[in-house]
Amino acid sequence: MTDQPHSHKNPPTARGAIPGLLKGLATTAKTLARPTHTAEYPDVQPHLPPRTRGVIALLEENCTNCMLCARECPDWCIYIDSHKETLPATTEGGRERQRNVLDRFAIDFSLCMYCGICVEVCPFDALHWSPEFEYAELDILDLLHEKSRLGQWMPTVPPPPALDPNSAEAQEVTAANKPARPAPEARS
Amino acid sequence: MLEVVVRLVIMLLAFVVMSLVVGQTEHKVMAHMQGRLGPMYAGGYHGWAQLVADAVKFVQKEDVCPRDADKWVFKLAPAIALAPYLVAFAVIPFTSTMVAADVDAGALFVLAAIAVGILGVLMAGWSSANKYALLGAMRAAAQLLSYELPMVLSVASVALAAGTLSLTGIVNAWNPLWLLWQLPGAFVFLTAAVAELKRSPFDMPVAEPEIVVGHMTEYSGLRFAFFMLSEYAGIVVMSLLFTVLFLGGWQGPFSASLGLVWTLLKSALISVVIIWFRSSWPRLREDQLQRLAWLVLVPLALAQLALTAVWVVLSS
Numbered sequence: 135m136t137d138q139p140h141s142h143k144n145p146p147t148a149r150g151a152i153p154g155l156l157k158g159l160a161t162t163a164k165t166l167a168r169p170t171h172t173a174e175y176p177d178v179q180p181h182l183p184p185r186t187r188g189v190i191a192l193l194e195e196n197c198t199n200c201m202l203c204a205r206e207c208p209d210w211c212i213y214i215d216s217h218k219e220t221l222p223a224t225t226e227g228g229r230e231r232q233r234n235v236l237d238r239f240a241i242d243f244s245l246c247m248y249c250g251i252c253v254e255v256c257p258f259d260a261l262h263w264s265p266e267f268e269y270a271e272l273d274i275l276d277l278l279h280e281k282s283r284l285g286q287w288m289p290t291v292p293p294p295p296a297l298d299p300n301s302a303e304a305q306e307v308t309a310a311n312k313p314a315r316p317a318p319e320a321r322s
Numbered sequence: 323m324l325e326v327v328v329r330l331v332i333m334l335l336a337f338v339v340m341s342l343v344v345g346q347t348e349h350k351v352m353a354h355m356q357g358r359l360g361p362m363y364a365g366g367y368h369g370w371a372q373l374v375a376d377a378v379k380f381v382q383k384e385d386v387c388p389r390d391a392d393k394w395v396f397k398l399a400p401a402i403a404l405a406p407y408l409v410a411f412a413v414i415p416f417t418s419t420m421v422a423a424d425v426d427a428g429a430l431f432v433l434a435a436i437a438v439g440i441l442g443v444l445m446a447g448w449s450s451a452n453k454y455a456l457l458g459a460m461r462a463a464a465q466l467l468s469y470e471l472p473m474v475l476s477v478a479s480v481a482l483a484a485g486t487l488s489l490t491g492i493v494n495a496w497n498p499l500w501l502l503w504q505l506p507g508a509f510v511f512l513t514a515a516v517a518e519l520k521r522s523p524f525d526m527p528v529a530e531p532e533i534v535v536g537h538m539t540e541y542s543g544l545r546f547a548f549f550m551l552s553e554y555a556g557i558v559v560m561s562l563l564f565t566v567l568f569l570g571g572w573q574g575p576f577s578a579s580l581g582l583v584w585t586l587l588k589s590a591l592i593s594v595v596i597i598w599f600r601s602s603w604p605r606l607r608e609d610q611l612q613r614l615a616w617l618v619l620v621p622l623a624l625a626q627l628a629l630t631a632v633w634v635v636l637s638s
Contacts, residue, residue, distance in 0.1 A: 158602040162355040172359045 184292040186265035187248045189279075190241055191287035196260035199234040203252035203261060211245035212252060213238060239281040244274045262291040333422040337411050341554040342373045344561075347590075348554070348597045349373075355601040376547070383543035391540065392449035399449065400541065400548035403442025407555040410435040414562045415490045417572045417581035428489035429481050432563060433474055436518065439552070440466045443520075443527070446549075447537035458536015461608060462527035465517055468615035469524075473514035475623035476507040479630040480567045493571035500568065503633065507626040508568040510619050512592070515560040517615070519553065522600035526608050561592035 173180055182188070199216035215238040221231040241252075253261045264287045271277050297304075303311075349372055353360025365371025387396055410432045415421035425431045440463060447459020481487050483504065484495035501508075517524035528536045538549050565571055565588040572581030606614065 155603060159598060162598060162602040165357050166351065166355045168357070170354060170357050170359050172357075174359070174362065 182265040182267075184265065184295065185263065186267075187250060187263050188265040188267040189243070189263075189269060189287050190246070190253060190284065191262045191264045191291050192239055192241075192281055192284035193260050193262065193288055194236060194239070194281060194285055196256075196258045197236055197239065198258055198260075199236050200257065202255050202257065206251045206255045208249060208251065209245050209247055211242040213240040213242070236281065239284065240278055241284060242278045243269070244277040262288070264288075264290040265292065266290045329422050333412055334408075337408055337555065337558070338551075340558045341551055344557050344593050344597075345373045345550075345554040346370065347593065348557075348600075351594060351597050352601045355598070380544050380547035385543045385545065386540070388451055388540050390451035392451070395445050395449035396540075397545070399442050399446035399537075400545040400552070401442070402445055403439055404548050404552040404555060406435045406438040406442075407552060407559045409438075410559045411555070411562070413489065414559065414566060415493065415571065416562075416585045418490055418494065420582060421490065424490065425488075427487040429477050429487045429492065429567070432489070432559075433470075433477060436556075436559065437466070437470060439518075439556070442552070443537050446541070450537070450540040452540050454533040455537050455539045458527045458529075458533045458539070461533075462520060462537065464608075465520070465524065465527060465611060465615075468612055469514040469517040469619070472510045472615060472619035472623040473518065475620070475627055476511040476514070477567060479507045479623070479627045480504060482627070482630045482634055485634070489566050489571075493566055493573060496570035496573055498570070500570070503629065504568055504626070506622050507630070508564070510623045510626065511568065512564060512595075513614075513619060515564065516596055516599060517611070519556040519560060519596070521553075521557070521596060523603040523606050524611060525600075525605055526611055529605060557593050557596055558589070561589035561596065564592050565589040 199214060201214055204210075204212040204214045214236070216234050216236050219233050219235050221233055223230050250263065253263055266287060269277075269279075302308075350360045350368070361369025361372035363369055364375040387393060412422040413425045413428045413431055413435075415424070415428075443462045443466075444459050447455040447457075447462070450456070480492055480500075483500065484492040486492060486495065516522075520527050527533075528538065533539070538546060541549060562585070565585055569588045569592075571588070572585045574580065574584040577584060
């Protein structure tokens with residue numbers, strides 16, 4: 135109602151109610167003639183864009199238990215338990231190596247607000263968005279997805295979108311294509 | 323005796339089936355007018371059995387009667403609301419021979435019968451011991467009183483033009499010219515019919531957001547279903563009546579063999595128009611509603627009556 139001062143010049147009844155009534159009839163008749171927009175969901179699957187935030191999938195091999203996702207999560211819905219394992223030296227006289235082993239990785243989707251910060255923050259691409267959304271449960275406790283269930287979402291993750299042809303090359307490619315640094319000249 | 327029973331059964335069946343068909347049409351047509359699909363599952367094909375499913379649901383529901391309600395009146399009201407339409411339906415002719423009960427003064431009888439329907443609404447609203455129900459019933463009563471007059475006047479105009487009160491006689495006297503010179507009367511009748519049915523844009527008495535469906539507030543289960551059925555039955559009766567009075571009933575090409583089809587086709591058209599109004603127009607305020615009845619419809623109906631009278635006198 136920005137034109138309040140002018141409204142007295144054009145009161146709604148200036149031309150009577152008939153044009154408005156006819157317009158209403160015409161609008162509904164036109165809508166009747168057009169096909170509806172209804173997506174018949176359970177019968178017809180929706181077409182979801184690849185970047186849909188449906189569920190978070192975990193690629194367990196990529197996870198280093200760095201806890202970044204758990205720490206960045208705004209509502210603390212990621213649970214990570216891990217322990218260190220000592221690997222014996224592979225060669226005689228070598229050094230023993232230590233490795234992080236993931237015991238538990240769980241996302242509580244009853245708490246998750248689908249902000250995607252964990253996916254963004256993961257330095258090793260262990261977390262991915264999947265467009266799957268049909269994981270409603272009767273018991274809210276069942277919304278806590280353990281790592282096996284999170285891993286099952288991995289096949290549903292769409293491939294990453296193609297790069298923009300005009301974009302800069304990936305850092306790795308640039309680095310690999312750099313001419314080799316000339317060998318330092320032998321100092322005399 | 324057997325013939326009477328057969329007629330009765332056929333009439334009852336036609337009454338219920340036509341009401342349900344109109345109800346289903348409302349579901350689907352209104353849905354598509356609002357860009358929706360409407361019922362799609364019940365019965366398999368585009369939800370054709372939705373109202374049957376609804377009936378099954380209503381039967382299973384608890385029949386609640388409020389503690390302070392006037393029990394007998396409360397329980398009787400839905401039947402009183404539905405029965406007048408059944409009675410009116412009985413005397414409306416589908417073809418010159420196809421009528422459940424041929425009454426001499428059919429037009430008068432139908433109007434009288436339909437006017438009884440308000441009693442059911444008043445009973446329901448009064449006995450519910452509920453403010454909203456009472457408000458709704460009072461609004462309904464005021465509305466029906468106002469719109470009864472223009473309706474009767476427009477029917478009187480048709481009866482005058484035909485020179486008979488018999489519905490069959492009116493259709494037999496009809497000719498396509500009536501579409502033109504009875505047009506104001508037809509407009510008045512249709513408007514008053516929509517108002518009598520308490521349908522949008524005259525659904526003030528059953529406004530959901532203001533008075534929670536008025537007189538139906540306290541009803542549940544089968545009794546509520548009766549009120550719903552009476553609404554659809556009302557559309558059927560009013561459409562048939564409009565067809566018989568203003569559109570020439572079974573008259574049309576090949577009316578000797580296709581008379582019934584013409585009647586059904588014309589009344590189906592009117593039913594769809596009434597549904598169309600509902601999905602297109604906003605609700606009238608109570609004072610606007612009364613204004614329309616007394617300042618527009620009654621003078622218009624009187625003018626139509628005068629026009630008809632002058633025409634009849636001049637042409638005789």
